[in-house]
Amino acid sequence: MTxxxxxxxxxxxxxxxxxxxxxxxxxxSRVVNGGTNVRxxxxxxxxxxxxxxxxxxxxxxxxxxxxxxxQIGLLYSNPSAAYLSQFLIGALAAARRAGxxxxxxxxxxxxxxxxxxxxxxxxxxxxQGVILPPPLSEVTAVRDExxxxxxxxxxxxxxxxxxxxxxxxxxxxxxxCAMTKHLLDMGHRHIGFIRGNPNQTSSAERFRGFCAAIxxxxxxxxxxxxxxxxxxxxxGIVASEALLDLPNPPTAIFASNDDMxxxxxxxxxxxxxxxxxxxxxxxxxxxALATTMWPELTTVRQPIAAMAEAAxxxxxxxxxxxxxxxxxxxxLAHQLIVRESCAPPPRR
Amino acid sequence: MTxxxxxxxxxxxxxxxxxxxxxxxxxxSRVVNGGTNVRxxxxxxxxxxxxxxxxxxxxxxxxxxxxxxxQIGLLYSNPSAAYLSQFLIGALAAARRAGxxxxxxxxxxxxxxxxxxxxxxxxxxxxQGVILPPPLSEVTAVRDExxxxxxxxxxxxxxxxxxxxxxxxxxxxxxxCAMTKHLLDMGHRHIGFIRGNPNQTSSAERFRGFCAAIxxxxxxxxxxxxxxxxxxxxxGIVASEALLDLPNPPTAIFASNDDMxxxxxxxxxxxxxxxxxxxxxxxxxxxALATTMWPELTTVRQPIAAMAEAAxxxxxxxxxxxxxxxxxxxxLAHQLIVRESCAPPPRR
DNA sequence: TGCCATGGTGGTAGCGCTATCAGCTATAAG
DNA sequence: CTTATAGCTGATAGCGCTACCACCATGGCA
Numbered sequence: 001m002t003x004x005x006x007x008x009x010x011x012x013x014x015x016x017x018x019x020x021x022x023x024x025x026x027x028x029s030r031v032v033n034g035g036t037n038v039r040x041x042x043x044x045x046x047x048x049x050x051x052x053x054x055x056x057x058x059x060x061x062x063x064x065x066x067x068x069x070x071q072i073g074l075l076y077s078n079p080s081a082a083y084l085s086q087f088l089i090g091a092l093a094a095a096r097r098a099g100x101x102x103x104x105x106x107x108x109x110x111x112x113x114x115x116x117x118x119x120x121x122x123x124x125x126x127x128q129g130v131i132l133p134p135p136l137s138e139v140t141a142v143r144d145e146x147x148x149x150x151x152x153x154x155x156x157x158x159x160x161x162x163x164x165x166x167x168x169x170x171x172x173x174x175x176x177c178a179m180t181k182h183l184l185d186m187g188h189r190h191i192g193f194i195r196g197n198p199n200q201t202s203s204a205e206r207f208r209g210f211c212a213a214i215x216x217x218x219x220x221x222x223x224x225x226x227x228x229x230x231x232x233x234x235x236g237i238v239a240s241e242a243l244l245d246l247p248n249p250p251t252a253i254f255a256s257n258d259d260m261x262x263x264x265x266x267x268x269x270x271x272x273x274x275x276x277x278x279x280x281x282x283x284x285x286x287x288a289l290a291t292t293m294w295p296e297l298t299t300v301r302q303p304i305a306a307m308a309e310a311a312x313x314x315x316x317x318x319x320x321x322x323x324x325x326x327x328x329x330x331x332l333a334h335q336l337i338v339r340e341s342c343a344p345p346p347r348r
Numbered sequence: 349m350t351x352x353x354x355x356x357x358x359x360x361x362x363x364x365x366x367x368x369x370x371x372x373x374x375x376x377s378r379v380v381n382g383g384t385n386v387r388x389x390x391x392x393x394x395x396x397x398x399x400x401x402x403x404x405x406x407x408x409x410x411x412x413x414x415x416x417x418x419q420i421g422l423l424y425s426n427p428s429a430a431y432l433s434q435f436l437i438g439a440l441a442a443a444r445r446a447g448x449x450x451x452x453x454x455x456x457x458x459x460x461x462x463x464x465x466x467x468x469x470x471x472x473x474x475x476q477g478v479i480l481p482p483p484l485s486e487v488t489a490v491r492d493e494x495x496x497x498x499x500x501x502x503x504x505x506x507x508x509x510x511x512x513x514x515x516x517x518x519x520x521x522x523x524x525c526a527m528t529k530h531l532l533d534m535g536h537r538h539i540g541f542i543r544g545n546p547n548q549t550s551s552a553e554r555f556r557g558f559c560a561a562i563x564x565x566x567x568x569x570x571x572x573x574x575x576x577x578x579x580x581x582x583x584g585i586v587a588s589e590a591l592l593d594l595p596n597p598p599t600a601i602f603a604s605n606d607d608m609x610x611x612x613x614x615x616x617x618x619x620x621x622x623x624x625x626x627x628x629x630x631x632x633x634x635x636a637l638a639t640t641m642w643p644e645l646t647t648v649r650q651p652i653a654a655m656a657e658a659a660x661x662x663x664x665x666x667x668x669x670x671x672x673x674x675x676x677x678x679x680l681a682h683q684l685i686v687r688e689s690c691a692p693p694p695r696r
Numbered sequence: 697t698g699c700c701a702t703g704g705t706g707g708t709a710g711c712g713c714t715a716t717c718a719g720c721t722a723t724a725a726g
Numbered sequence: 727c728t729t730a731t732a733g734c735t736g737a738t739a740g741c742g743c744t745a746c747c748a749c750c751a752t753g754g755c756a
Binding site for chain 2 (some may be wrong): 741742743744745
């Protein structure tokens with residue numbers, strides 16, 4: 001009878017499974033991880049033993065033994081809170097599967113120096129790679145700092161990422177195009193557009209999509225009122241007021257994100273306009289805001305959690321000793337979400 | 349010249365630091381962790397070596413060797429997305445410090461069976477402890493399941509936690525009381541209250557706070573219109589309409605959370621009432637929603653991230669072999685956030 | 697002088713897993 | 727019937743860290 005180590009937590013280990021299945025620990029490990037080169041019968045025996053003992057691998061031991069990347073940085077700034085939580089959920093799921101830790105760092109400031117400072121925090125804590133959700137994915141101060149430290153990064157949801165950089169995104173152009181067509185299909189011919197922050201390339205892509213759909217419909221793009229916004233609620237108020245102050249105001253407003261769309265609805269209500277009867281409003285992103293307003297917002301859904309997962313997975317692949325990844329760019333599918341903020345234009 | 353192992357990632361280890369400082373690895377470890385029983389001179393030498401080599405401990409090895417809890421579950425349901433992201437930020441920060449992983453599990457359903465099912469997911473993946481943010485902290489199906497599996501948990505933001513249970517919260521009663529006084533101070537004498545979901549004890553506590561402030565001011569509580577809500581935006585719409593349909597509608601509405609307050613503002617706008625000139629509205633929680641509406645919402649801020657950190661820390665203490673914790677209940681400070689949704693009542 | 701506390705330190709032995717390579721079995725090829 | 731080839735498996739040796747105990751000085755006490 002062997003004396004159990006007093007340090008043992010009594011948990012099931014590979015050894016236990018191996019004994020149960022009548023194989024070696026190594027074979028169990030192989031089955032658990034992808035399982036190349038294991039005979040089918042053996043695999044089944046191991047799987048049965050795992051199920052019987054209710055085994056679950058110890059991730060600390062795993063990453064220690066495998067010498068894997070264990071700390072991945074995630075630099076976030078104010079993003080719409082709804083966006084961030086979805087993002088974190090996806091990233092955490094992937095991180096746990098990979099057995100690595102997510103290291104968060106807030107980057108509040110707007111100034112390049114503050115941003116670089118936040119980034120250096122990562123360099124000092126030895127993260128092996130960094131995920132950059134918007135809008136940080138576009139900040140050169142951050143990217144330069146990472147570049148200098150030799151830390152790889154993945155940018156998420158850029159509109160138009162630089163060639164060859166690691167990134168995960170949706171097709172902002174196509175999504176904006178589809179949304180515009182949705183408005184056109186409803187009969188709108190005079191659509192106001194609120195642009196996003198010019199320092200994010202997705203703003204330009206979304207606007208391009210809008211333009212493309214308008215022109216494809218044979219309408220005069222120059223007649224469509226366009227206002228500059230900055231993705232914030234407040235900027236949406238200013239832009240919407242400008243749009244509705246026009247002598248010939250649009251019958252629909254396409255805001256480049258949900259926050260600004262919510263602002264447009266707020267402004268319309270203040271003026272006694274009913275949405276969607278008097279004015280249609282659509283947004284982009286499908287954040288929680290879209291369903292905590294009245295009427296609920298027609299918008300474009302990004303698979304945020306999936307994008308975060310994809311980003312982390314890509315980064316881990318890149319970090320793996322052998323592996324430059326084959327496909328540094330991943331474009332995930334978006335989805336048009338039709339709710340109640342949109343109706344045919346009022347008859348005049 | 350020693351041949352370096354090909355598995356080594358060339359990172360700095362305790363051994364390197366020990367050699368540099370002229371001590372043993374054990375001593376370095378002691379210095380890094382609290383450092384009991386180390387002579388001051390030795391400690392300084394080690395610290396210097398750590399700084400010089402830019403050493404940072406490998407958390408995987410650490411938790412493997414120490415046999416610490418390494419997987420902590422976090423069961424979440426719908427929570428306001430803004431709430432969740434703040435919560436995750438706090439929890440992640442604490443988790444990284446402790447070197448443990450956060451395991452997320454979504455619990456979408458309302459039915460006890462679904463909730464129990466989600467909880468069993470944790471039991472099977474061998475999490476050592478679970479954090480229960482609202483509203484899950486109040487679900488008995490979940491708690492029974494954890495109890496049965498012998499997994500300790502910490503509930504967060506319950507209004508009135510059961511005696512002796514691990515929990516972190518704010519004083520909902522005091523916060524609601526303070527908010528009500530703020531309305532009274534502005535001159536409101538006829539205040540409508542929208543209650544929260546009755547299945548959460550914080551709803552009752554907030555209502556109690558409201559009542560206490562009203563009675564303390566010597567007003568007739570029975571004359572204050574009260575509607576039942578369920579913390580959702582939609583329930584807020586129904587409740588607000590009921591309140592404003594009253595022959596003698598209130599001059600202010602105190603909603604038990606921000607979502608319902610936003611609904612109240614929306615309903616008011618639809619009726620051509622201006623907020624705050626014609627109607628004051630206040631909320632509770634200070635979620636992102638509070639600043640993505642117009643006017644911005646006066647509300648109560650919970651230190652969400654800090655509460656999550658406190659919860660995780662408490663759980664880890666509980667899990668530590670030696671230690672039942674001394675103080676199973678922590679009450680953190682809330683804060684009244686005054687914005688623009690609130691003004692003195694209109695003169696009649 | 698001996699003896700026990702006590703504070704400080706190092707050596708040893710793992711924690712649970714996987715990289716590596718050697719070996720071993722079948723099948724294919726010579 | 728050998729030899730090459732491939733597929734499958736196990737023994738060994740760590741990954742970087744810390745629990746555990748042995749050890750060595752001290753110094754106080756009998």
